[in-house]
Every structure is written in structure tokens, then in C-alpha cells.
Amino acid sequence: MAPDRPTPEELVRRYGDVVFNLALRLTRNSADAEDLAQEALIKAIRALAGFRGESDPGTWLYRIVVNTWKNSLRWKASRFVRRFFSTEGDALSEPADVHSDDPTPEAAAEAAERAQAIEAAMARLEPDERAILVLRELDGRSYEEISRVLAIPLGTVKSRLARARSLLAESLGRRQEFDEARDR
Amino acid sequence: MKHEIDNESLSSFLDGELDAAGMERVRVHLSECPDCVGQLESLRRAGGALKAASVRLPERARQAALAAGNRQASASHRGRRVALALAAVILALLVGGIWAKHFLPGMFSQIHGMISGAASSLGQ
Numbered sequence: 679m680a681p682d683r684p685t686p687e688e689l690v691r692r693y694g695d696v697v698f699n700l701a702l703r704l705t706r707n708s709a710d711a712e713d714l715a716q717e718a719l720i721k722a723i724r725a726l727a728g729f730r731g732e733s734d735p736g737t738w739l740y741r742i743v744v745n746t747w748k749n750s751l752r753w754k755a756s757r758f759v760r761r762f763f764s765t766e767g768d769a770l771s772e773p774a775d776v777h778s779d780d781p782t783p784e785a786a787a788e789a790a791e792r793a794q795a796i797e798a799a800m801a802r803l804e805p806d807e808r809a810i811l812v813l814r815e816l817d818g819r820s821y822e823e824i825s826r827v828l829a830i831p832l833g834t835v836k837s838r839l840a841r842a843r844s845l846l847a848e849s850l851g852r853r854q855e856f857d858e859a860r861d862r
Numbered sequence: 863m864k865h866e867i868d869n870e871s872l873s874s875f876l877d878g879e880l881d882a883a884g885m886e887r888v889r890v891h892l893s894e895c896p897d898c899v900g901q902l903e904s905l906r907r908a909g910g911a912l913k914a915a916s917v918r919l920p921e922r923a924r925q926a927a928l929a930a931g932n933r934q935a936s937a938s939h940r941g942r943r944v945a946l947a948l949a950a951v952i953l954a955l956l957v958g959g960i961w962a963k964h965f966l967p968g969m970f971s972q973i974h975g976m977i978s979g980a981a982s983s984l985g986q
Contacts, residue, residue: 686931690924698919716923723931793915814877815909816916821879840873847901847908 684735686723693739694719696817700740703800703808704747714750718743733826740813740827792850799842799849807842810835867891872902876909 684692697718701711722739729738800808806828813819813827821835828835867875867888874880875888892899962969 686928690919690928694919694924694927695916698923699916702917712920712923715919716927719923719927720930723927726931789915792911796912796915811909811912815912821874821877836874836879837870839877840870843873843905843908844869846912847904850908850911851904 683726683729683731686726689722689726689735689739690719693736693817696736696812697739697743699816700743700809700812701747703812704744704805706800714743714747718746721746734823736817736819737823737826740819744809744827795849795852796846799846802845802849803842804838806830807838810839811842811846814839867895867898869901872898873905876902876905 694715698711698715701714701718702708705711705714718739722742725742729735803811809828810824813824814821819827821832821839824835824839825832830838871880871884871888875885878885880888892902
């Protein structure tokens with residue numbers, strides 16, 4: 679059965695967060711990620727009337743995000759100007775709203791350290807490896823769906839996901855060892 | 863112990879993306895290999911950590927996307943209504959003209975004569 683056409687509100691509510699996280703891992707800059715996420719969502723909402731349900735709405739939307747990002751890479755001059763005048767640099771700025779209800783300072787510090795370890799791993803990954811991680815871990819997309827979103831073979835999805843996970847696990851493991859040594 | 867299972871197989875096993883024989887092969891190996899069990903668990907934890915570190919789409923971006931998208935949808939709707947109204951007016955004029963020519967031939971000839979006379983006087 680073909681997926682129903684979502685309303686704009688349903689589209690943003692269901693996929694908005696993953697879209698932003700995907701944009702964040704592709705651009706590695708929170709300001710650029712917000713622009714990319716917004717632009718992709720606007721494109722998708724405007725194209726909803728023509729959505730015929732031939733693919734899952736999420737797969738369709740994530741493909742718009744990836745293609746919009748690839749198009750933005752061509753605007754190298756504007757990116758250079760933005761960086762020249764930007765005070766943010768390339769590092770991720772503080773996330774706007776992390777998924778966490780735990781308000782304790784210890785939990786916040788732990789979350790910040792974990793984010794640093796994740797960022798260190800992400801820096802060693804290629805953009806599509808980061809995208810594959812997000813689509814699999816944050817939205818549970820199948821390998822076939824990921825293959826369609828990124829237009830890469832299924833075997834490539836498997837190998838890149840395995841590599842990305844290993845690097846991430848290694849980075850988090852090193853962080854844990856450091857914490858344990860520090861606490862002794 | 864010889865590791866027959868590579869990292870890619872472990873990762874695919876985690877996602878249930880191996881065929882039935884592959885899933886069974888990994889399951890059997892895990893029952894005998896604590897190292898691979900530990901590696902599998904570290905891969906699982908890595909995914910969990912990434913999910914825990916995920917962020918929400920900023921509200922301003924959410925609202926801006928909905929506003930811009932709905933504005934475009936409204937503009938398209940208005941455009942369609944204007945086009946329909948214009949088509950109705952043209953149709954009414956055409957039908958009216960045909961009706962006048964058929965039922966009021968005298969009036970039509972007079973109007974035609976007035977237009978021709980005006981055009982002639984402009985040409986002089």
C-alpha cells in the first residue's frame with residue numbers, strides 16, 4: 679500500500695528533528711545546518727502536492743536534504759564569504775535543544791563529554807558515512823532505504839556503516855577509558 | 863579463537879540485515895566468543911550515544927518552514943482562483959457576444975458601424 683501524503687505539519691513533526699540532525703552531520707556547522715534543514719523542509723512542503731507515495735515520505739524528504747546539501751556545496755564563494763565573516767568557525771556550536779530531561783550538572787557534563795567524543799569520531803568520517811549513521815541510528819532506516827536516499831549501492835551502505843560505527847565506538851571507548859583513569 | 867565474523871557482519875547482524883543463514887552463523891559464533899559479544903555491545907552503545915546526543919530542530923526553523931511552505935501553497939491557490947475567474951469573464955463575453963449577434967442583429971450592426979466610423983476618422 680502506497681504511503682499516504684502527509685500534511686506539512688505532519689511532515690515537520692515526524693521528520694523535522696532527523697532532518698536537522700542529518701543536516702548537522704553533513705554540514706558540521708549548526709548555523710548551516712539550520713539553513714539547510716529549513717530550505718529542504720520548504721522545498722518538500724511545496725512539492726507535497728506532487729508527492730504520489732511511490733516512496734516512503736521520510737526517504738523522499740531525506741533525499742531532498744542530501745541533494746540540497748550537494749547543491750549548496752557548489753556555492754563555494756558564498757561559503758567562503760560566510761566563513762570569512764563568521765565568528766563560529768567550523769566547530770559545532772552548542773546544540774539548540776538536546777534530547778535530555780536530566781537536569782543535573784553531572785548529567786550535563788557527561789552529555790557534553792559524550793558529544794565531544796562523538797564530534798571527534800565524526801571528524802574522521804566522510805559526509806556519507808555520517809549521513810548513514812544518522813539515518814540508521816536516529817530513524818531506523820533500512821539499508822535499502824539508505825541506499826536510495828544517498829544513491830549508493832547496498833554493499834557500500836553496509837561497509838560504510840560498519841566503519842562509521844567502529845570509529846564512533848572506538849572514540850567513545852577511549853573517552854570512557856580516560857574517565858575511568860581520571861576517577862581512580 | 864579464530865574470528866570468522868568480521869566487523870561488517872556484526873554491524874549487519876545488529877540491524878537484522880543478514881539473511882537467515884548469516885544471522886544464524888553470527889548467533890552461533892557469539893555464543894562462543896566473548897570478544898565479539900563485547901564488540902557487538904560497543905557498536906550498539908555507539909548508536910545509542912549518537913541518538914542520545916541528537917538535537918531538536920530549532921523552533922524558529924520549524925515555524926519558518928511551515929510559514930513559507932504554506933504561503934506558497936496559498937499563493938498557488940489564489941493564482942488558480944484568479945485564472946478561473948478570468949476564464950469565466952472571457953467565456954461570458956464570448957457567449958454574450960454570440961447571443962447579441964444572433965438576437966439583436968440591428969444593435970450589433972450599429973455598434974459595428976460606430977467602431978468602423980471611429981477607426982476611419984482616426985485614420986484621416
